Amino acid sequence: MAQRGDTSKKVILGILIIAGIAIPFFTGNFIIRFFTNALMFAILASAWNIIGGYTGYASFGNVVFLGIGAYVSAVLMEKGGVPFWIAFPASGLGSAVFAVLIGLPVLRLKGHYFAIATLGVAEAMKALVDNLDITEGNSGIYLPVMNLSVKAQYIFFYFMMLGVLALTLIVTYVMLKKKLGYGLIAIREDEEAAGSLGVNTTLFKVTSFALSGFFSGLAGSLYAYQQGFIKPESVFDVGVTVKMIVMAVFGGIGSLLGPLLGALSIEIISEVLTNYFLVAHTLFFGAIVILAIVFTPKGIMDIVSGRKKFGLNYLLQNIRDHRV
Amino acid sequence: MILQIIVNGILKGGLYALMALGMSLIWGVMDIINIAHGAFIMLGAYCSYWLFTLWGVDPFISLFLSIFFMFLVGYAIQKYLINLVIRATIFITLILAFGIEIFLNNLALVMWTADVRKVQVPYGAANFNIGTVTIPYVRLSAFIIALVIAGIFYIVLNKTRTGRSIRATAQDLDAARLVGVDVAKTYALTFGMGVGAAGAAGTLWAILFPINPMMGGILTLKSFVVVIIGGLGTMFGPIIGGLTLGVAEALGSNWFGATYENLISFTILVLVLIFLPRGILGKRE
């Protein structure tokens, strides 16, 4: 079944890996920075995919993990003099712990209520960080300057993001082969049945959320260190959550590489639009999101994997399946 | 002093309630969380702003035009866009709503620039006193209008045929179809009504506060809080929710400082969801 799909998936993966490693050595700083940013979103989208795509709990607040990761690193490094190599994993762990604490009450909610609750948590954290002294509140917090040349810094962050993305995808891949993966998908497909079959749904959901938080937290740490200065509005911005969800959906929820492809596509499309339509690029972006979601709700991976033939009929069938 | 704060909270709460009414209707009937809700409030606000600035139309009169115009916008969007994806998973409709929000916000930005605007009505500062409490007329009117519109919604939904088809569709889609309800049209009507209410809230907001194209985001979030606190399924849920939020924010801002307003709102949201997910008036399923 789907042999054509398997081969094309492997080819894509191969291209991505080679390109991923080669890019920084053949391009200028601007492109490296562009891809570093795209990789960060790929991490966020892939991490979201764990709780949203595989477990079926659409979190609307995942940016909170980016923010917590960013601020944990910022505060530890700037206020505590802690070196990056400790702050970085601490960010991931901090976000994961937060995910467990907030997940236990909130994962009892379903569907829309879970989505809104996570959104509320993210906004509340933004407001909290805005008001705390240790985070410098609304004025923003600086991080220590790196002791490397500009070019070296660009390359460093690029490979760090690439590394975290690889880690995220590898862990997800392994998880899918193990009981945790099967359990999460079972929860997504029918939580009550999963429980009857012996799946400890609370434990699995919280684990899924914690993993999602962990990788997003690592990305947050890198983002903060790279920027050198962060404010609550930027690292707790609901727009970031929107973007990562759009990317995951556009790429294909519940597929391993979907979010990565979605992130790359959306970032490239955004960049192209910004170049052509300086003033109205977000407007066109919004239009593209609308068109994409109406005509290709299952995302790119559905097309790429070869399961269905792409063409006008595919687009129209999607509408026929989902219209009122 | 504390009475003044509570009164301020109640008056603002009425406005919050009106903002949330539309969202509650759409959510309750179609199970759609309208992320673009704030954008529609913004459009209603600009509608009245331009009518006032260009042709001197008083906002309390342009309220009706705002409602009517936004109703049409909502109706069209539901009929030609949202109805195309409504049977898909919740992500899909959510992302469509995000797309619409991005589109509308940036359309406004392109057309009207990011400048902050204000509808400067001559009677804006007029107020009266009851004892030690000062009540601005416009705030009181906004509050009353909010209640009136909620009342109208209640009447339409419970006493008219259209309202019955809307409620039937909400309760059991297939059964409604079987008795001949045109579901596509009912959804369009419902969305139109919800957006119309948003438009009204926008007009009132414009009278009271400055407006800009990006004002919608936080208003959508606040509307969620109101809907959740009050509970889905009744038209008076948003009223209770709005009042609760308005008073809580007023008291909280007073005790902790104005910068804590959002922290208070969202903490309440999360706590309500955890401990009282159906909200104060929500139907027990």
Next chain:
Amino acid sequence: MVILEGKGITKVFGGLKAVSEVDFVLNQGEILGLIGPNGAGKTTIINMISGTYAPTEGRVVFKGMDITGKKPYQIGRMGISRTYQIVKPFPGMTVKENVSVGAMFGARGKELSAREAIEKAEAVLEFVGLQEMAEYRADDLNVASRKRLEMAKALAMGPEVILFDEVMAGLNFSEIDKAVDLIQKIRNEGISILVIEHVMRAIKKVCDRIFVLHHGAKIADGTPEEVLNDETVIKAYLGRRYKELVQ
């Protein structure tokens, strides 16, 4: 030897007493039938055994251990599995994957790795006769196969007790006979079974004992001959013409 029993089980929902003071006993290796009109409380009893709800009063005892109020996944892992009246397949997974989940998390799940559980799922599919559909998506199956899949998932858990909730609803005569054979085959593996059914020909063929629920209370308990000829049962559920039809 008693493997599962309910003692004075009662369930009250708001103002409604769905089940009142029901006692039942399931012996090791036995097939016990539970019949009664719709709304009698049969599925509620299964839900209380499997942990979906806790009884308002009363105890559920499994192999001498009180399991009242335990969570569904705990009860599943202890060795009791169940099916659902309206089947609950995992639509996005293949038939084999569906059954694998049961194998991974059921009573015998701890002993198996993910890969071993998938192998066990293949064996279970053979046992129930679904091996040809192993790679089909679960939601592509017809009614009879879906019911069978539901049974396979429960079986894959490696239970000592299975609770079947109307596994024959919607089946035609030949499918019913096949289902009856499968149930007997399962019992021959040493598994004790509680069967809720409306299909009388199946109940007669397959059950060692039957108990009858009406308005939440037990009104009869005994062998199929005793129960199906009992006046109160005939009045409440079977109807006068049943005897004639069945003769």
